[in-house]
Amino acid sequence: MxxxxxxxxxxxxxxxxxxxxxxxxxxxxxxxxxxxxxxxxxxxxxxxxxxxxxxxxxxxxxxxxxxxxxxxxxxxxxxxxxxxxxxxxxxxxxxxxxxxxxxxxxxxxxxxxxxxxxxxxxxxxxxxxxxxxxxxxxxxxxxxxxxxxxxxxxxxxxxxxxxxxxxxxxxxxxxxxxxxxxxxxxxxxxxxxxxxxxxxxxxxxxxxxxxxxxxxxxxxxxxxxxxxxxxxxxRVIERDPLAMPYGSATLLTNPPPSSGGTLIAFALQLLAQASLASVTPGSPRHVEILRTVMNLTNRARQQGYDEHLYRGDVATEFLSPAHLRAYTEVLQQSLAQGANKWGSTxxxxxxxxxxxxxxxxxxxxxxxxxxxxxxxxxxxxxxxxxxxNPQGFHQWPADRRLSSMMAPTLVLQDGKPRLMLGSGGSNRIRTAILQVVSNVLDFGMDIDAAVQAPRLHWERGELHLEPGYDRETIEAQGIAGDDHCTWWQDQNMFFGGVHAVAVGADGTVAGVGDWRRGGAWVVVGE
Structure with a gap:
């Protein structure tokens, strides 16, 4: 044989x-x-x-x-x-x-x-x-x-x-x-x-x-x-992925009751309103936009998001045009004004x-x-x-699938795979994936550059930034507002580990293993 x-x-x-x-x-x-x-x-x-x-x-x-x-x-x-x-x-x-x-x-x-x-x-x-x-x-x-x-x-x-x-x-x-x-x-x-x-x-x-x-x-x-x-x-549960158009591409990610995928979709919807075409990646303006989007995503989560997850109405309510418009107005107002965890995954x-x-x-x-x-x-x-366990330890509802930030994600172009990615990093999973997807789709970076680019993460008034951002300008312009800023000396696993594969328009494949988490990649048959 x-x-x-x-x-x-x-x-x-x-x-x-x-x-x-x-x-x-x-x-x-x-x-x-x-x-x-x-x-x-x-x-x-x-x-x-x-x-x-x-x-x-x-x-x-x-x-x-x-x-x-x-x-x-x-x-x-x-x-x-x-x-x-x-x-x-x-x-x-x-x-x-x-x-x-x-x-x-x-x-x-x-x-x-x-x-x-x-x-x-x-x-x-x-x-x-x-x-x-x-x-x-x-x-x-x-x-x-x-x-x-x-x-x-x-x-x-x-x-x-x-x-x-x-x-x-x-x-x-x-x-x-x-x-x-x-x-x-x-x-x-x-x-x-x-x-x-x-x-x-x-x-x-x-x-x-x-x-x-x-x-x-x-x-x-x-x-x-x-x-x-x-x-x-x-039992394993098979679900329809959460699907969302972004530009000419379609993003597929983890649906409810897990939370990470929906938060990524919501953040991308906000980014689409931020006119990134005129923004330089990694610039102070880019930092301002990302910080504001992350802030609003966290705010939305605090305002009843988890209830939507288990009611099953995330797509019709949380991701609805009306809900998005309300947050888009806040986003545009904020931009016009010019303002630590492990994650074993x-x-x-x-x-x-x-x-x-x-x-x-x-x-x-x-x-x-x-x-x-x-x-x-x-x-x-x-x-x-x-x-x-947001309600506290030992307060979990019985016999329920736990909600996770994990968000394995695919980007399709004309119905075919263009980008496969995901990350570890607890609450930083969604911000790591968001930034890599945006780097590829909004700024045209190849997959290696998109993963290796410096990242930031905002949560609860704490803004963390990897090296590569213009600290002097960001501080001079007050972009961080009242946030406590942590300026990391090196790229770190704190900011996730996005291991990704991409397919080019000509069918060639490429991969990148995020060195922040010891990543590696192999191409077969090219």
Missing amino acids: SSPKPNRGAIAAGHALTAEAGAEMLRQGGNAFDAAIAAAFTACVTESSLTSLAGGGFLLAHTATGENRLFDFFCQTPKSKAIGRSPHFYPIHANFGDTVQEFHIGLGSMAVPGALAGLLHVHQKLGRLPLATIVAPAQRWATEGTLVDPFRAYCFQILAPILTATADARAIYAPEGKLLAVGDRFYLSDFAAFLNDLVHDGTDLLCQGDLAKAIVQACQAQGGYLGLGDLQAY THISVVDGEGNAASLTTSNGEGSAYIIPGTGIMMNNMLGEEDL
Whole structure:
């Protein structure tokens, strides 16, 4: 039997081995979805402090036949809070050097995971290669080990209180009594064995069978919310993407009940009113426009936005022309007047030569510190994420898909993929994606320049700016108003990690892995 014909394409991801795993699927004749899924499994090894099969995520798919579909496999809240004891839920403090951030971990921070269910679901619906082929790169690197690079070591240091909180976590991240550092090798042998079981079983082993029972027993004994019914009832949800025209292009992104995609769409609608054609990218005027748009987007969110998400009327109410007009007036008035968080998330973008495209974002929160026995898999801490629990901890509504800022995004031109992108970075996800999309569509930048350009982020009266902006002019013109400004000395993972792939008008493909988060990219067959 002849071997499958290689598929050309490109993939961008958060680690060179993650990207290479996806590229290998294309070389073996797989499609963009095979590549994205293989990369996601591999990222659980190469980017284990950012993602996990016991976390959650979203995959936005555009098929060669023109179908657009959002696969929602983010985490779900448990069905009940009745656990008969105090939840195992406690704060840790992560030291970033210039600031310390509090996170909450423990078994009481664990929501129902969806990542594994989602990857298996997409593979069954859209994949082409056997599952054994898909997981092979992840098994290889889990067994052979990967070299800890400076970015990975930085992540380990920040999350040290989580990665060393339990004996099982220490066995992985501090096997000789001290945290792994640059130049050490990181192994995940139990994960390789788990993947072997997965191939033979073919079902979500984290929500069914003995592993699910082990998770539940640990929760019952130590104070977690998850019950067997929570795990067994989990389902991947297929949604229509949120679609919005922008100039001659169409933007597709994550729809409600997740929030990030809708906020990006709203911000782009505002940008369209700001006459960017006469603005120089990175100029003080550009800073003024972006700051104002981010300010208004945050203001809109405070004014009932989250209620729209779960009522299902975002498109008809929040994104309606009448609502937009009200904010456009404020935007134009503001411009006429002339006036810190971690985010354990990673992203994969893929396009193939057949016209399939995938944008996949996954996260484990920061991790709960609980390792599922015999798997090397850390459970998520989504119930301990402040951003995901706006009403306060332990106040979550039961049995509901959590709302996320994650926003895998595609830009179509004449119905065909032009740009695939997404980002990690908690609340900075939407501003990072917004700026890269605008750099490409409004300023005509190529994908490399668009991702590497300096970014800013505004939130709650704090304006953060990467180097590259004209500080003297911005301060002299009072553009920041009453904001407290942080002028970063270097580009930083704080501003997200946009791993993107682009298709040119002539069909050539290009990728870029955002170095802010150790990104890499591979082009196959060009």
